[in-house]
Amino acid sequence: MSEFKIVGKPIPRHDAWSKVTGDLKYADDFSLPGMIFAKVLRSKYPATKIISIDTGKAEQLDGVRAVLTAKDVPHNETVTKFGQSTDVGKGFEGLYRVLAEKKVRFMGEAVALVAAETEEIAEKALDLIEVKYEPLPGVFDPLEAIKPGAYLVGENNTNIIGEFGCHQGDIGKGFSQADTIIEDTYKVPFVDHVYLEPEAGISWIDDYGILNIRVSTQVIEHFRDVADVLGLPHNKVRYIGTMMGGGFGGKEDITVETYLALLTWKTKKPVRLVYTREESILCHSKRHPFVMKYKVGAKKDGKLVALDAELISDAGAYPYLSPWVTLYATVNAAGPYCIPNVKVKSYSVLTNNTFTSANRGFGAPQPNFAYESIMDELSHRLNIDPLEIRRRNCLTTGKALATTGQVFKTYVALPEVAEKTWEALGESVECEDENRKIGRGLAIGLMSYGRMTFLHDSSRCYVRLESDGSVLIRSGIPDLGGGQISLLCQIVAEELGVPISHVKIYHSDTALTPLAGTTTATRQTYMSGNATLKAAREIRNRILNKAAEILNVNQDKLDIINEKVLVNYDPSQYAPLVKVIKACNADGIELFCEAQFNAPSTIVPNLSNIRGMTFPDFTFGAQAVEVAVDTETGQVEILKLTTCYDVGKAINPFSVEGQMEGGSIYGMGYALTEEVIMEKGVTMTPSFAEYIIPTAVDVPDVKAILVESGGGLGPYGAKGIGEPSCSIIAPAILNAIYDAVGVRIKSLPATPEKIIRSLKKITLKNKIYTR
Amino acid sequence: MEEYKIELTVNDEKINAIARAEESLLKFLRRYDFTEVKCGCEKGECGTCTVILNKKAVKSCIVLALQANHKEVWTVKGMEKLELGRKLQESFVNHGAIQCGFCTPGMILTAKDYMEKNPIPDREEIKKAISGNLCRCTGYKKIVDAIYDVAVEHQK
Numbered sequence: 033m034s035e036f037k038i039v040g041k042p043i044p045r046h047d048a049w050s051k052v053t054g055d056l057k058y059a060d061d062f063s064l065p066g067m068i069f070a071k072v073l074r075s076k077y078p079a080t081k082i083i084s085i086d087t088g089k090a091e092q093l094d095g096v097r098a099v100l101t102a103k104d105v106p107h108n109e110t111v112t113k114f115g116q117s118t119d120v121g122k123g124f125e126g127l128y129r130v131l132a133e134k135k136v137r138f139m140g141e142a143v144a145l146v147a148a149e150t151e152e153i154a155e156k157a158l159d160l161i162e163v164k165y166e167p168l169p170g171v172f173d174p175l176e177a178i179k180p181g182a183y184l185v186g187e188n189n190t191n192i193i194g195e196f197g198c199h200q201g202d203i204g205k206g207f208s209q210a211d212t213i214i215e216d217t218y219k220v221p222f223v224d225h226v227y228l229e230p231e232a233g234i235s236w237i238d239d240y241g242i243l244n245i246r247v248s249t250q251v252i253e254h255f256r257d258v259a260d261v262l263g264l265p266h267n268k269v270r271y272i273g274t275m276m277g278g279g280f281g282g283k284e285d286i287t288v289e290t291y292l293a294l295l296t297w298k299t300k301k302p303v304r305l306v307y308t309r310e311e312s313i314l315c316h317s318k319r320h321p322f323v324m325k326y327k328v329g330a331k332k333d334g335k336l337v338a339l340d341a342e343l344i345s346d347a348g349a350y351p352y353l354s355p356w357v358t359l360y361a362t363v364n365a366a367g368p369y370c371i372p373n374v375k376v377k378s379y380s381v382l383t384n385n386t387f388t389s390a391n392r393g394f395g396a397p398q399p400n401f402a403y404e405s406i407m408d409e410l411s412h413r414l415n416i417d418p419l420e421i422r423r424r425n426c427l428t429t430g431k432a433l434a435t436t437g438q439v440f441k442t443y444v445a446l447p448e449v450a451e452k453t454w455e456a457l458g459e460s461v462e463c464e465d466e467n468r469k470i471g472r473g474l475a476i477g478l479m480s481y482g483r484m485t486f487l488h489d490s491s492r493c494y495v496r497l498e499s500d501g502s503v504l505i506r507s508g509i510p511d512l513g514g515g516q517i518s519l520l521c522q523i524v525a526e527e528l529g530v531p532i533s534h535v536k537i538y539h540s541d542t543a544l545t546p547l548a549g550t551t552t553a554t555r556q557t558y559m560s561g562n563a564t565l566k567a568a569r570e571i572r573n574r575i576l577n578k579a580a581e582i583l584n585v586n587q588d589k590l591d592i593i594n595e596k597v598l599v600n601y602d603p604s605q606y607a608p609l610v611k612v613i614k615a616c617n618a619d620g621i622e623l624f625c626e627a628q629f630n631a632p633s634t635i636v637p638n639l640s641n642i643r644g645m646t647f648p649d650f651t652f653g654a655q656a657v658e659v660a661v662d663t664e665t666g667q668v669e670i671l672k673l674t675t676c677y678d679v680g681k682a683i684n685p686f687s688v689e690g691q692m693e694g695g696s697i698y699g700m701g702y703a704l705t706e707e708v709i710m711e712k713g714v715t716m717t718p719s720f721a722e723y724i725i726p727t728a729v730d731v732p733d734v735k736a737i738l739v740e741s742g743g744g745l746g747p748y749g750a751k752g753i754g755e756p757s758c759s760i761i762a763p764a765i766l767n768a769i770y771d772a773v774g775v776r777i778k779s780l781p782a783t784p785e786k787i788i789r790s791l792k793k794i795t796l797k798n799k800i801y802t803r
Numbered sequence: 804m805e806e807y808k809i810e811l812t813v814n815d816e817k818i819n820a821i822a823r824a825e826e827s828l829l830k831f832l833r834r835y836d837f838t839e840v841k842c843g844c845e846k847g848e849c850g851t852c853t854v855i856l857n858k859k860a861v862k863s864c865i866v867l868a869l870q871a872n873h874k875e876v877w878t879v880k881g882m883e884k885l886e887l888g889r890k891l892q893e894s895f896v897n898h899g900a901i902q903c904g905f906c907t908p909g910m911i912l913t914a915k916d917y918m919e920k921n922p923i924p925d926r927e928e929i930k931k932a933i934s935g936n937l938c939r940c941t942g943y944k945k946i947v948d949a950i951y952d953v954a955v956e957h958q959k
Contacts, residue, residue: 054839513903
């Protein structure tokens with residue numbers, strides 16, 4: 033094929049118009065006749081026994097249709113793989129408990145469900161449910177919870193739910209060879225996804241007795257878990273995923289679906305449930321806090337010789353995806369560097385805080401903050417330029433990941449992306465104001481795209497070419513706003529030579545669309561993109577085969593452009609696409625195809641020493657920032673932000689830039705302002721007024737630089753960008769703060785208070801020395 | 804809860820409706836199927852519920868429905884009826900300024916309100932104007948680009 037017609041072009045998204053006119057119906061915009069409303073009663077305490085629940089008064093309230101507690105749930109406790117299908121051992125399974133029964137583990141935990149004729153009645157009913165609690169001490173610090181004798185969060189005799197490690201070389205010998213050693217502990221907090229669309233859904237039983245759940249979710253495969261809870265066969269539960277108002281990993285686990293299913297099954301009526309913002313912040317998953325103890329040794333010339341990391345993550349009240357996230361962090365712990373001696377040990381520990389699970393980056397941003405801060409420390413200590421020290425240590429094509437030894441057979445865009453992003457900062461800004469200090473920071477990183485290879489991931493897509501040349505796609509792919517469905521339309525339009533306006537996609541329906549797997553792990557461009565490409569190419573092949581007959585030319589001389597199958601060296605020789613389709617139909621040649629794409633498969637690694645391939649591939653990136661720090665208020669203003677990633681191939685540059693720009697700001701919030709503060713398990717930041725995310729006035733104009741090496745495993749050499757794009761920015765900002773005011777903040781967020789306190793410490797120290 | 808008959812114009816069409824005493828304009832509009840007005844926090848902190856009420860962009864979750872009696876309300880669905888509205892919609896689409904789209908209705912209405920009152924295009928002023936509309940997906944850059952381009956054209 034010659035040059036691309038549609039792929040690689042910044043075209044408007046497939047779903048853009050319906051969003052900008054307000055026509056698109058999100059999960060909460062859908063109603064059914066006879067619909068009733070659900071509300072959830074949540075625990076008053078983070079750790080408590082439940083002595084009794086009396087729902088009598090609530091049930092008697094006029095307009096209440098159902099009040100359910102744990103005893104009403106057919107299978108209140110299941111051991112689940114959280115949306116995965118491959119069996120990879122007990123380490124990755126966990127307890128999914130629908131409603132709290134004898135013991136509560138966190139303050140947002142659901143205790144009872146109500147369905148009533150109006151939302152107001154449902155809320156009143158919540159107040160009438162009488163729960164007798166007996167609070168328990170609880171444990172809220174993973175460093176305490178990990179100790180023997182600590183308060184036990186669950187029903188096991190330890191709070192540790194995951195233990196991972198990897199090592200190579202000889203760590204002792206490595207440190208003995210070091211000219212300088214840095215030892216430090218870095219901490220990152222709970223953060224929330226705060227997608228603008230709160231969790232929402234509606235369920236009903238259709239004419240065939242099938243339980244339908246229309247919900248904002250990244251994983252429609254949960255229909256199996258919901259069916260298991262209700263004791264229904266899997267084919268009696270249907271998930272219809274809506275276009276989401278954001279996901280970021282927070283809609284990766286089951287949110288409202290089980291509650292909806294139970295209430296609809298009980299009342300036989302359509303039920304709607306939508307969370308308030310406060311409820312959402314209180315009870316859905318959070319990003320894992322980590323306490324990261326690092327010891328890094330380097331030679332005088334900056335070459336790294338040894339890295340020892342101990343990572344402890346707060347799993348919160350229930351496992352969910354904590355073991356997975358901790359495994360990711362373990363593999364990512366040494367970053368994109370060549371280090372001969374490495375030892376990493378990671379723990380995932382239960383506490384009575386809100387449970388933690390997937391959040392964009394999934395265990396990669398946390399160690400990145402630690403190791404990139406340390407690289408910056410080293411560059412200052414050894415007086416080596418921050419770009420240069422990374423040049424001397426970074427991975428290149430053919431080298432191996434320092435933690436697991438996975439060899440990079442595809443192109444590694446280092447130090448290229450670091451050089452480009454650092455250069456793009458341009459001339460430094462001058463500042464006259466002595467209370468405003470300017471500084472610059474650099475960070476590099478890597479993050480996987482595609483799921484862990486021992487999960488044996490696959491995706492499916494169905495494509496059909498209609499008689500009039502229009503096209504229909506069916507894919508289970510959920511769209512969280514990243515352009516997932518638009519991407520598939522672009523690929524099909526390119527391969528079949530039709531305008532993109534002629535392509536229609538049906539998506540995210542477990543009954544009617546082939547399952548494409550989760551919209552998580554930055555996997556959809558790679559997995560569903562490839563499945564769609566495979567299906568489209570098969571149809572293209574059949575068309576070209578028939579056209580070759582019609583035009584009496586070799587198939588390899590043909591192309592499909594703008595609905596014409598033409599001879600590439602003489603476009604005046606062509607057959608209209610519809611004519612070729614007609615000929616195929618007449619000959620019984622099928623012009624539809626469902627294709628499956630399989631990711632590379634490996635076996636479950638030895639979790640105490642994870643070696644070899646764990647991910648199909650990685651995306652490499654770098655970010656650079658110029659900041660102004662106000663030394664009187666501690667306020668940090670970001671003056672310039674550049675970001676450079678090797679995306680392989682930008683199938684839609686708008687979408688890719690959008691991810692890089694948006695990801696930078698998502699990470700900027702992590703660096704400077706965002707923290708879900710929990711005091712002894714009680715969330716103190718339940719609204720946008722306390723949980724601060726960047727607004728339009730807080731952000732610089734992000735400069736996104738795309739490198740397209742073609743080295744990815746996705747369609748046309750594409751890589752994934754969704755999560756990598758937010759995983760590197762935090763240390764870039766904190767390194768810039770250090771450059772500006774000499775203050776090394778070792779815990780996120782770098783709030784003005786922290787900066788001022790650190791500045792005061794330094795000033796005080798200086799005063800003492802100068803006396 | 805007490806109920807009152809009200810009449811108002813929404814997107815240039817008159818409606819006679821019943822509003823409850825404690826009901827917000829947001830809840831009222833969504834109850835009458837104007838589901839393009841989104842609910843992100845119900846506390847006036849996120850801006851997804853922005854509508855234009857008598858030529859002023861407001862957060863409908865902290866305005867009472869009764870306050871809209873005899874008044875004119877515009878939601879994003881009405882923008883196609885107005886030249887500036889249509890231009891903004893087109894610009895957002897053509898700049899790739901829409902990802903999940905949940906903030907988009909509020910953004911467009913805030914932008915329209917701002918541009919009608921501020922004829923001189925200025926990126927920093929645009930950022931201030933939309934600072935009450937949170938976006939979690941885009942990082943705001945393409946949204947500002949989209950509004951700025953319409954502002955430049957609008958000025959001519």
